[in-house]
Amino acid sequence: MTGTDPAVPKGGKRRAASDLLRRLHPETDSRLLPWLFPVLFFAVWQAGSSAGWINSRVLPSPLDVFASVFRLSESGELWENLRISCFRAVSGFVIGGSLGLLLGFATATSRLLETLLDTSLQMFRTIPHLALTPLVIIWFGIGEQAKIFLIVCGVMFPIYLNTFHGIRSVDPRLMDMGRVYGLGRRELWRQIVLPGALSSILVGVRFSLGVMWMTLIVAEAIAASSGIGYMASNAREMMQTDVMVLSILLYALLGKLADVLARRLERRWLAWRPEFLKAAP
Amino acid sequence: MFFSGKTRAASAPSHPHTAVPTGTAVRICGLDKSYVGRKVLDSLNFSMQPGEFAAVVGRSGCGKSTLLRHLVGLELPDAGEVFVDGQRRDFLHSDTRIMFQEDRLLPWKSVLRNVGLGLDGEEGLRSARAALTAVGLADRADDWPAVLSGGQKQRVSLARALAHAPRFMLLDEPMGALDALTRLEMQRLIERLWLERRFTALLVTHDVGEAVTLADRIILMESGRIARDLAVNLPRPRRRGEKEFGRLEAEVLEWIMSVHGGFI
Numbered sequence: 001m002t003g004t005d006p007a008v009p010k011g012g013k014r015r016a017a018s019d020l021l022r023r024l025h026p027e028t029d030s031r032l033l034p035w036l037f038p039v040l041f042f043a044v045w046q047a048g049s050s051a052g053w054i055n056s057r058v059l060p061s062p063l064d065v066f067a068s069v070f071r072l073s074e075s076g077e078l079w080e081n082l083r084i085s086c087f088r089a090v091s092g093f094v095i096g097g098s099l100g101l102l103l104g105f106a107t108a109t110s111r112l113l114e115t116l117l118d119t120s121l122q123m124f125r126t127i128p129h130l131a132l133t134p135l136v137i138i139w140f141g142i143g144e145q146a147k148i149f150l151i152v153c154g155v156m157f158p159i160y161l162n163t164f165h166g167i168r169s170v171d172p173r174l175m176d177m178g179r180v181y182g183l184g185r186r187e188l189w190r191q192i193v194l195p196g197a198l199s200s201i202l203v204g205v206r207f208s209l210g211v212m213w214m215t216l217i218v219a220e221a222i223a224a225s226s227g228i229g230y231m232a233s234n235a236r237e238m239m240q241t242d243v244m245v246l247s248i249l250l251y252a253l254l255g256k257l258a259d260v261l262a263r264r265l266e267r268r269w270l271a272w273r274p275e276f277l278k279a280a281p
Numbered sequence: 282m283f284f285s286g287k288t289r290a291a292s293a294p295s296h297p298h299t300a301v302p303t304g305t306a307v308r309i310c311g312l313d314k315s316y317v318g319r320k321v322l323d324s325l326n327f328s329m330q331p332g333e334f335a336a337v338v339g340r341s342g343c344g345k346s347t348l349l350r351h352l353v354g355l356e357l358p359d360a361g362e363v364f365v366d367g368q369r370r371d372f373l374h375s376d377t378r379i380m381f382q383e384d385r386l387l388p389w390k391s392v393l394r395n396v397g398l399g400l401d402g403e404e405g406l407r408s409a410r411a412a413l414t415a416v417g418l419a420d421r422a423d424d425w426p427a428v429l430s431g432g433q434k435q436r437v438s439l440a441r442a443l444a445h446a447p448r449f450m451l452l453d454e455p456m457g458a459l460d461a462l463t464r465l466e467m468q469r470l471i472e473r474l475w476l477e478r479r480f481t482a483l484l485v486t487h488d489v490g491e492a493v494t495l496a497d498r499i500i501l502m503e504s505g506r507i508a509r510d511l512a513v514n515l516p517r518p519r520r521r522g523e524k525e526f527g528r529l530e531a532e533v534l535e536w537i538m539s540v541h542g543g544f545i
Contacts, residue, residue, distance in 0.1 A: 173381070173383065173385055174385055174387065176355055177381065177385040178398070178399075179355065179373060180353055180354075180355065180373060180378065180379055181378070181398050181399035181441070181445070182373070182375055182399035182445075183398070183399055187399075191387070191390075191398070192387065195387070195389040195390075196389075198389075270389075271425075272388050272389045272390075272425045272426075272427060273388075273427070274427045277425060277427055277428060
């Protein structure tokens with residue numbers, strides 16, 4: 001046939017490539033594939049350390065780091081620090097997230113509150129919240145409040161901004177439709193505004209999860225007597241590079257875990273979005 | 282009241298299936314509306330018999346859609362009144378439903394939940410399911426709107442309107458965005474459902490052929506007022522290509538094109 005659509009052979013080629021991959025590795029699973037590079041990374045790192053190319057005083061081998069996990073968990077130090085860090089992260093996120101959400105709802109629905117609050121919030125937002133650290137230490141000492149306060153400041157604004165934006169960008173034509181079909185204020189809110197704003201709110205949640213860990217690392221390294229960040233800065237003073245590397249890896253793992261949870265929520269709550277719809281079998 | 286024994290006025294021809302009209306009587310008196318100094322509705326008057334199907338045609342910007350927004354209660358007029366069944370209407374009412382040009386389905390609700398919007402409980406779901414069956418989409422009840430075609434989405438939005446058993450149905454160019462074949466199907470579907478249920482229907486359209494196919498009356502609007510009111514006395518179902526159909530279509534088209542303000 002003449003004049004075939006150029007898109008057809010292209011798509012065919014792409015399919016052929018993934019078929020080839022599958023044939024080479026029949027057990028290859030899309031769930032395992034993302035871990036290929038992390039595993040490769042550790043393998044090269046270990047090989048470099050074993051061969052003596054990497055000075056273990058500068059960078060310990062993965063096996064050394066792994067050994068430190070056992071050492072620290074036997075003394076209970078690791079779990080205690082992990083627990084306290086997670087506690088700070090979660091409570092800061094819950095408080096800051098709720099504040100951001102409520103402020104977003106309030107300013108998006110009331111012109112008065114928007115005029116009243118938005119300028120102040122926007123000004124406050126531009127301050128890097130970590131710049132408050134010295135003041136916060138004076139206010140709260142190095143107790144729990146200091147860390148939680150900093151996380152609250154960091155987490156609040158991404159969620160506030162995205163909630164505000166999400167609600168404001170709900171299609172007014174859908175609102176008209178809802179009114180015509182007899183929905184009252186509460187039902188409009190529940191059935192149209194909230195679901196319409198949800199994807200934007202979740203973008204804010206994912207962004208603020210990143211801010212949450214970052215804030216925690218800094219806050220714990222500067223002003224803490226427990227937690228993973230403290231463990232790392234303490235290890236620096238004793239030149240325990242394995243513990244320092246371990247702390248970094250733990251942050252990476254926790255960050256990934258939080259992101260996976262957020263993605264799960266997206267998949268569950270935004271199942272209607274075309275990108276999450278599976279083609280009918 | 283308006284929907285007494287006298288079946289259908291002279292403007293409406295007798296149909297093979299004459300059902301008792303359940304539609305509302307509508308009267309519009311001196312409706313005025315301006316937006317930023319521009320008059321969109323200019324002391325507009327007209328009335329509809331219960332169960333009548335009228336079509337409003339006119340150039341874009343002649344105030345057709347604004348008229349519908351007033352009738353459904355989304356806008357308040359600057360002056361003038363709308364009476365439905367003799368009662369003054371300036372609010373949203375459950376006997377009036379509108380179908381928009383876009384489907385306006387909620388993407389986060391299944392097809393069935395969309396149709397059941399604004400209806401409560403088991404009873405509501407039952408009428409939603411019945412409406413979905415009436416438009417031939419009962420098997421798509423659990424799908425997301427995103428997987429439907431444009432024509433199917435518009436049928437779902439028709440079902441959503443029908444589920445409320447409206448007595449006054451406003452159709453704001455609901456077929457404007459559909460391809461020619463789907464549009465013909467949709468016209469037949471709307472005509473069939475109207476013949477079965479006998480609601481009062483007011484269709485805004487750009488498509489003169491569509492107006493001639495469906496309406497008992499064609500109302501020509503020009504800069505916020507009604508310029509002409511034509512009765513269509515053709516037997517249903519009407520077919521394009523019939524002589525009288527063609528003559529009427531040409532007449533209406535000619536009239537619209539002759540209104541001042543053409544580009545050429």
